[in-house]
Amino acid sequence: MGGTEHLTVRREGATLVLTLNRPEARNALSLPMLVGLHDGWLDADADDGVRSIVLTGAGGAFCAGMDLKALAGGGMAGEEYRDRLKADPDLHWKAMLRHHRPRKPVIAAVEGPCVAGGTEILQGTDIRVAGESATFGLFEVRRGLFPIGGSTVRLPRQIPRTHALEMLLTGRPYSAPEAAAIGLIGRVVPDGTALAAALETAERINACGPLAVEAVKASVYETAEMTETDGLAAELDRGWPVFGTADAKEGARAFAEKRPPVYKRA
Known part of the structure; x- marks a missing residue:
């Protein structure tokens, strides 16, 4: 069914569940994760038996964004996947839903940190549910970086501009209730139940034409x-x-x- 060591794939009826699976690093982005995401989106679109997609993270985290240790020179995990990036230099942007939009609905089930690149991937999803202790934010400016995953374009189109600019320019964290209040996510549920809530929503979608x-x-x-x-x-x-x-x-x-x-x- 596909997947890599950092991205697991499973079926729940007509729903394809993609799980970011690098919990020891709070599911920070890696080459195996990006390759797995890229292939998961394409596989879901190619399979008419799949009617919805749920994206979640393992170990009580969604995604902590870019691997800053690797960026600083520590080496990116999964170098054996480098040939995939050479074959398609756009692969990582497609994986992060910057340059690809699946035709099937994508539901994000967020627990724990969903920050930096995690919040950028989130903006490419259609429906978003989060546990009450989840955190969000675009921390790039605090590290002298730019949120190049699409946030300066997408975020002001998804939430009011004043909130988008505050998030982008301060790099501060946002709680799940605050993220819901500004419209970044749609629903807050008790901790540990985001995936179940997302699957319930997916089942409602799957029952439709x-x-x-x-x-x-x-x-x-x-x-x-x-x-x-x-x-x-x-x-x-x-x-x-x-x-x-x-x-x-x-x-x-x-x-x-x-x-x-x-x-x-x-």
């Missing part, structure tokens, strides 16, 4: 920077074909017959 779900997600993102007039026209281009699918007919028929629909992506 997959063609409809993917069309809705695509429409939201592709119309985000359009004028309202252009966006409404683009929405019709995305939406009308869905009504002609067998799945749409099955949804109506199942409702009339008072039974769960059986969608076939057709």
